[in-house]
Amino acid sequence: MSSHQHVVTDDQAKNRIDKILSEINPENSRSQIQTWITKGHVTVNNEKVKANYKCLMGDKIEWTIPETEPLELTPENIPLDIVYEDSDLLVVNKPKGMVVHPSAGHGSGTLVNALLYHCHDLSGINGVERPGIVHRIDKDTSGLLVVAKNDYTHTNLSEQLSSKDMKRKYEAIVHGEIPHETGIIDAPIGRDPKDRQKMGIVDQGKPAVTHFRVLNSYPDYTHIECQLQTGRTHQIRVHMKYIGYPLVGDPKYGPRKTLDTNGQALHAKVLGFTHPRTNKWLEFEMEAPSYFKETLNYIQKMY
Template sequence: MTNKIEITITKEQGRVDKVLSDKLTSYSRSQIQQWLKDGNVLLDNQKVKTNYKVKPNDCFVILVPKEKSLDVKACNLPLDIIYQDQDLAVVNKPQGMVVHPSKGHPDQTLVNALLYHLDHLSSINGVIRPGIVHRIDKDTSGLLMVAKNDRSHTSLAQQLQDKTILREYTALVHGNIKHQKGTITAPIGRSSTNRQMQDVVEGGKPAVTHFTVLERFTNFTLIKLQLETGRTHQIRVHMKYIGYPLAGDPVYGPKKTLKGNGQFLHAGLLGFIHPTTGEQLTFEAPLPEVFKKTLENLRKSIDF
């Protein structure tokens, strides 16, 4: 059994795996490369070779194998639903919750909670990722949009591709950033030394992060960030790259850091155009309590 995805290219050009991975934000480039090798990517009913160069107006059909290794069940987990209607929902994911099931996290994920709390979810991303248009890391808290049907999913995914989605994060980083604003433009790909990590690498996917300083402490800086792209671990990788890693980050940050439940990173603002009404929607979610308490302690100059 397979799930079929159809994608028409407008103006993008380049390697087929790169172009399709930019379009299909819920799947990794390595997964798309595997589909190409398995003959699951078709163009004019012909299997696409891995070295094919995409041209405008190409219409691809992708046969996504059904993921049967996991039995994804609805779980009555607490879920903060900020908004929902017949087309979509916006949820505030808590820190520590994985977005979708995997072999390491077969249940207790956001998807398990969505299956319990929502009546319908889009099917574009298969049984493991129903409704999931984009992701945030397990230990990142904040807002995610969820598609209830395939039409809404396609619209929201296209907005991500067109970079019209407003995504604003709040982060606490090590060090004292002297300048008030900055933009990080550096390609991101899998690390050559640790396959579980991402890094700034030549030939990686384009990635752009904007940041603004909100507040300075002796050894830390509170910043606001906006994403133009949505690469895996993008903010964590980019801030480490410029020398200001996220506080609490167990992977990209220093060992001596602030106590918490992972990186101090919160997706606090999300804006997009409603797929049906065309209305511009914007949602906000407050910082988690551990984040607020840490800022209060820093303001009091408590020695961590």
């Protein structure tokens, strides 16, 4: 561990401690710094504080940067369904059940392990553990992802993502019959204060907007299409639960009694963006996997 200290200046006073430390340590993310604070690696005037502590002029901040043990990323010969590829990027159809990038408990078998075997030129913006990963979809969500091969492409695609210029449409099957054809859910998403493993609708959360339209409805289920205006963690799953129509098969946000789909019935079916190098609009569509169609057939036969 390396130790550091800093005395809060007049300009920095009244700012949150995690904000001040993120400005002093630009190579570390805000979430990493918040983890340091939570784990007691940060003190103010020799006392532990919370990440939202607002500093006063003259406060003495002391912190130690814990040594991280980087995950060893091993290229693995895992089949990839590559929809498009050029020298700047790939578009991949991720199967249900595959984790996007390595993390504690998922050191192998991920999309990143497969990508490292397939190509050696992935962008490094998201660090060694997430090379090329511009955006993610959950383990049990299938569908389209774009992967950057260089930092220029990664930066450009990330900007399109944050400026809402990237087009992302999903198909989902939810519990309950939605009585109207379209809807917009506008509710902020953040960590559920009662369960840190879940996201929830939180007043201080990040803005989140989901547009949806009904494709087919049945007495107890609805087949919908969702378009993301923002891309928060578990956004569609949380938003649909919030309005009373949780996703079929969702172990985290769905009802206890649901259909056996081994995870949420959610598929990223449309992905569109402007190619960073050519400035041409690229749009891809991938039909839902067999389990999704079989679930729909099963529902149709019930009525």
